[in-house]
Amino acid sequence: MLTQRRKDYTMKTLDKILTIICYILTIAPFLILGAYSADSADRLIADDNVGLELILMGGFIFLALFFMLIHIIIHEGGHLIMGLATGWKYLSFRIGSIALVKREGKLQWKKTTVVGTGGQCLMIPPECEPTECPFFLYLLGGGLFNIVTGGIAFGIGMLTGGVAQIILNIFAIMGIGTGLANLFPAKIGGTMNDGYQIFIEFPRNKESKKYNYLLLSANAILTEAESTKEMPEKIRNTILNADYSNLSDTGCANLYCYKASILQDEGRYEECREVYQRIADSPDVLQIFRNEAKCELMYYEIMGECNAERIDALYDKKQAEYIKATALYPSRKRLMYAYHLIYKNDKAKADEEYRALLKTAKSHPIKADGAIELREAERVTKLYENIRNNAEA
Numbered sequence: 001m002l003t004q005r006r007k008d009y010t011m012k013t014l015d016k017i018l019t020i021i022c023y024i025l026t027i028a029p030f031l032i033l034g035a036y037s038a039d040s041a042d043r044l045i046a047d048d049n050v051g052l053e054l055i056l057m058g059g060f061i062f063l064a065l066f067f068m069l070i071h072i073i074i075h076e077g078g079h080l081i082m083g084l085a086t087g088w089k090y091l092s093f094r095i096g097s098i099a100l101v102k103r104e105g106k107l108q109w110k111k112t113t114v115v116g117t118g119g120q121c122l123m124i125p126p127e128c129e130p131t132e133c134p135f136f137l138y139l140l141g142g143g144l145f146n147i148v149t150g151g152i153a154f155g156i157g158m159l160t161g162g163v164a165q166i167i168l169n170i171f172a173i174m175g176i177g178t179g180l181a182n183l184f185p186a187k188i189g190g191t192m193n194d195g196y197q198i199f200i201e202f203p204r205n206k207e208s209k210k211y212n213y214l215l216l217s218a219n220a221i222l223t224e225a226e227s228t229k230e231m232p233e234k235i236r237n238t239i240l241n242a243d244y245s246n247l248s249d250t251g252c253a254n255l256y257c258y259k260a261s262i263l264q265d266e267g268r269y270e271e272c273r274e275v276y277q278r279i280a281d282s283p284d285v286l287q288i289f290r291n292e293a294k295c296e297l298m299y300y301e302i303m304g305e306c307n308a309e310r311i312d313a314l315y316d317k318k319q320a321e322y323i324k325a326t327a328l329y330p331s332r333k334r335l336m337y338a339y340h341l342i343y344k345n346d347k348a349k350a351d352e353e354y355r356a357l358l359k360t361a362k363s364h365p366i367k368a369d370g371a372i373e374l375r376e377a378e379r380v381t382k383l384y385e386n387i388r389n390n391a392e393a
Contacts, residue, residue, distance in 0.1 A: 060170060302343050
């Protein structure tokens with residue numbers, strides 16, 4: 001027992017050190033960019049015109065921000081290419097809120113966001129044992145492509161000189177910086193980056209690899225399905241019966257939320273509420289999962305006792321900000337539909353949220369998410385009608 005505690009303490013200490021170094025690596029490109037932009041502007045403006053130098057510096061920084069967007073695309077493209085090369089299949093490619101999803105054999109444009117990410121390339125795992133899934137190159141590809149393209153730009157810049165070299169060097173700074181920050185193993189905000197999963201988490205914890213395999217497999221199925229009931233029984237039962245003792249593991253907590261979705265889809269609402277209550281009460285789980293849990297607990301309170309004090313306590317300022325940030329989630333529109341219809345008794349606002357739900361369900365990349373929430377909204381409507389009928393009786 002003591003040995004395990006020492007191991008846990010050592011791992012937490014190592015994580016803190018790695019995170020500090022990764023933050024330095026994340027900030028360093030911007031510091032280098034600032035110094036390089038100032039020096040380049042000074043060299044290009046011969047007559048010491050400070051105003052013109054500042055304008056030129058601003059232009060270089062604006063260019064760096066544009067290159068940052070390009071490197072997000074390159075990063076996700078790296079995941080895609082290396083994934084395809086190792087047996088993975090294409091599912092979706094998202095930059096910002098725009099996603100290109102493969103559904104029913106066709107590419108379709110959809111919209112969603114994932115808090116804290118600028119892009120995401122989701123793929124379908126190859127047929128293999130979950131603990132043997134070839135994650136290495138798939139995860140490595142993003143940061144690797146940033147570093148390689150940055151290095152190529154730097155090399156070309158050395159051959160060109162002048163303004164072209166400055167532009168290429170700025171591209172290189174952003175690319176190499178982005179790649180290193182992603183591949184140096186660290187937990188940023190508690191979330192494992194690619195490097196941490198590749199070099200630390202997956203080699204020492206095969207359960208974590210299993211969680212992520214199941215997540216990606218389930219996500220691929222639900223992208224085309226109308227219900228979680230369409231999942232293969234083996235995957236569905238594995239998700240329902242998995243060991244969720246370590247909710248500090250991002251994959252474990254994420255899969256636990258998938259379990260809640262299955263329970264909700266089956267009408268096992270009390271069990272679903274218990275899942276979210278456990279997430280909300282867990283001190284080690286990431287804040288984003290607690291925020292999701294609070295949304296669902298708020299919903300179940302509305303659909304149950306509808307205690308104003310408990311609802312208002314859940315719907316505080318920070319939670320309101322999170323709800324706004326995740327407005328493209330069908331579940332969020334279903335929540336606000338229930339909130340305005342049943343709790344606030346504001347039919348006009350509720351109808352507005354319902355129309356938004358219809359739109360969001362259609363545009364969301366995961367078909368099952370939209371279908372499940374539309375069915376759940378019907379339950380909200382029926383509860384509202386029962387309340388009205390009882391009040392009129």
